[in-house]
Amino acid sequence: MVRIPDMDDFFSRRCVWVNGPIIVGAGPSGLAVGACLKEQGVPFEILERSDCIASLWQKRTYDRLKLHLPKQFCQLPKMPFPAHYPEYPTRNQFIEYLENYAKNFDIKPRFNQTVQSARYDETSGLWRVRTVGSGCDAGNRNAEIEYIGRWLVVATGENAEQVMPDLDGLGEFCGPVIHVGEYKSGERYRGKKVIVVGCGNSGMEVCLDLCDNDAFPSMVVRDSVHVLPREVLGKSTFGLAVFFMKWLPLWMVDKIMLILAWLVLGNLEKLGIKRPSMGPLELKNVSGRTPVLDYGALSKIRSGDIKVVPGVKRFWSKKVELVDGRFVDIDAVILATGYRSNVPQWLQETDFFTKDGFPKGGFPNNNWKGKSGLYAVGFTRRGLSGASSDAVKVSQDIAKGWKEETKQTRIGACHRRCFSQF
Ligand SMILES: Cc1cc2nc3c(=O)[nH]c(=O)nc-3n(C[C@H](O)[C@H](O)[C@H](O)COP(=O)(O)OP(=O)(O)OC[C@H]3O[C@@H](n4cnc5c(N)ncnc54)[C@H](O)[C@@H]3O)c2cc1C
Ligand SMILES: NC(=O)C1=CN([C@@H]2O[C@H](COP(=O)(O)OP(=O)(O)OC[C@H]3O[C@@H](n4cnc5c(N)ncnc54)[C@H](OP(=O)(O)O)[C@@H]3O)[C@@H](O)[C@H]2O)C=CC1
Numbered sequence: 001m002v003r004i005p006d007m008d009d010f011f012s013r014r015c016v017w018v019n020g021p022i023i024v025g026a027g028p029s030g031l032a033v034g035a036c037l038k039e040q041g042v043p044f045e046i047l048e049r050s051d052c053i054a055s056l057w058q059k060r061t062y063d064r065l066k067l068h069l070p071k072q073f074c075q076l077p078k079m080p081f082p083a084h085y086p087e088y089p090t091r092n093q094f095i096e097y098l099e100n101y102a103k104n105f106d107i108k109p110r111f112n113q114t115v116q117s118a119r120y121d122e123t124s125g126l127w128r129v130r131t132v133g134s135g136c137d138a139g140n141r142n143a144e145i146e147y148i149g150r151w152l153v154v155a156t157g158e159n160a161e162q163v164m165p166d167l168d169g170l171g172e173f174c175g176p177v178i179h180v181g182e183y184k185s186g187e188r189y190r191g192k193k194v195i196v197v198g199c200g201n202s203g204m205e206v207c208l209d210l211c212d213n214d215a216f217p218s219m220v221v222r223d224s225v226h227v228l229p230r231e232v233l234g235k236s237t238f239g240l241a242v243f244f245m246k247w248l249p250l251w252m253v254d255k256i257m258l259i260l261a262w263l264v265l266g267n268l269e270k271l272g273i274k275r276p277s278m279g280p281l282e283l284k285n286v287s288g289r290t291p292v293l294d295y296g297a298l299s300k301i302r303s304g305d306i307k308v309v310p311g312v313k314r315f316w317s318k319k320v321e322l323v324d325g326r327f328v329d330i331d332a333v334i335l336a337t338g339y340r341s342n343v344p345q346w347l348q349e350t351d352f353f354t355k356d357g358f359p360k361g362g363f364p365n366n367n368w369k370g371k372s373g374l375y376a377v378g379f380t381r382r383g384l385s386g387a388s389s390d391a392v393k394v395s396q397d398i399a400k401g402w403k404e405e406t407k408q409t410r411i412g413a414c415h416r417r418c419f420s421q422f
């Protein structure tokens with residue numbers, strides 16, 4: 001028998017028509033669009049590769065994590081955090097909030113559906129989104145489904161994949177190597193010398209956690225980093241920045257932030273931490289690099305419990321060679337080297353998204369809507385508040401289009417019924 005690959009494909013893949021938007025990702029962004037669409041009466045499907053909502057928060061964050069911005073900057077549209085939650089909710093509280101959010105708006109994503117490709121079919125004017133079944137469900141694993149619909153919402157996030165840099169000699173290193181996304185707590189590192197590569201919010205807090213578990217962390221600061229106090233005189237630094245931004249230009253707010261940081265934290269150069277020449281908020285806007293909001297790591301650096309080391313030259317079986325020529329003995333490596341978007345891996349489109357998987361246009365007006373029913377939520381480099389703002393705009397726009405189309409379909413159906421009577 002001659003097998004025609006295309007025909008095989010045709011018969012083995014199930015097709016599902018979605019009467020409304022297809023949303024990829026059931027993190028805070030996907031849930032927020034879902035909730036706003038529910039309120040407008042627009043049906044949708046959410047496709048999620050994992051077996052739960054908010055998989056980043058449930059599966060790839062460490063135990064001691066808390067939101068580092070006050071709760072009013074992290075809540076999703078249409079449902080505030082419970083009043084009894086603290087100013088900085090814990091990871092578990094945030095997950096509980098998201099679970100209740102999904103329940104409250106009756107959002108039921110299709111789990112274990114990894115989107116492998118999505119393309120716009122010019123002829124039909126429809127998006128064709130292909131998934132493959134993942135997870136432990138033997139019946140579903142590897143099963144392919146094609147979802148077809150008029151709108152596509154990309155909500156896979158800025159942190160979809162872990163960045164694993166290709167570090168010289170790392171393969172020869174004898175001890176455990178993990179990305180911070182797999183780190184839960186410092187318990188298994190008790191008494192061990194650990195090198196933490198990266199000094200963002202993750203790297204800093206993991207070093208602190210290692211200290212609290214009697215491990216000996218060295219943190220790699222290969223370049224420069226902005227560290228700000230999380231609070232100034234009991235007020236959130238981020239909250240102060242948002243407040244000042246209402247009246248002052250960004251560069252001036254940045255200057256204020258740096259003066260406050262200097263007053264509270266002192267000069268960090270002595271600790272081996274250089275500041276970038278661009279201000280913290282401008283740098284966040286331009287490059288996405290988030291300033292570190294200090295939560296105790298700096299005092300451990302001052303006390304010498306966390307050692308700051310320069311870039312890594314190469315790894316050896318039991319030690320690391322630094323760019324300044326020093327060798328440091330180590331038992332374990334934690335890569336706190338950040339995350340990246342995975343959109344270019346699956347979305348066959350280059351007009352709206354860059355090759356780094358971010359929308360080309362800038363926040364707040366040009367980052368959420370592409371052509372032909374394509375939308376993005378959660379790529380603003382402004383955390384959860386940016387995702388919420390996108391979700392409101394995207395759902396309103398889709399609802400307008402959906403209502404228009406269903407009205408036309410109803411008129412069409414009515415015409416057909418009327419004519420069929422003759
Ligand atoms: C450790 C950490 C702490 C943070 N803390 C804060 C904070 O305190 N405040 C703040 O404002 N922001 C914070 N952020 C920023 C963070 O981006 C948001 O909190 C939030 O998770 C973003 O939501 P999202 O839905 O856009 O992305 P995600 O939460 O990453 O959700 C995306 C979902 O898409 C799914 N997905 C990805 N690819 C596919 C695919 N191909 N097919 C199907 N599904 C797919 C993923 O499994 C995931 O469930 C933090 C980020 C990290 C990493
Ligand atoms: N709620 C909270 O408390 C927390 C929030 N977060 C958020 O999660 C997001 C991700 O944070 P995080 O995981 O820290 O990632 P980041 O992208 O913020 O930081 C990555 C770090 O790794 C460094 N790095 C990357 N590659 C290398 C390399 N090859 N050699 C040496 N260093 C390297 C970067 O240095 P360089 O800058 O030089 O490129 C940077 O210091 C951020 O938005 C952050 O704010 C994270 C943890 C806690």
Ligand SMILES: O=C(O)C(=O)Cc1c[nH]c2ccccc12
Pocket residue numbers: 068069238284290291293381382383384
């Ligand atoms: O924690 C994050 O990743 C965020 O994106 C939150 C955030 C948005 N804008 C900021 C500016 C300073 C510090 C954190 C953030």
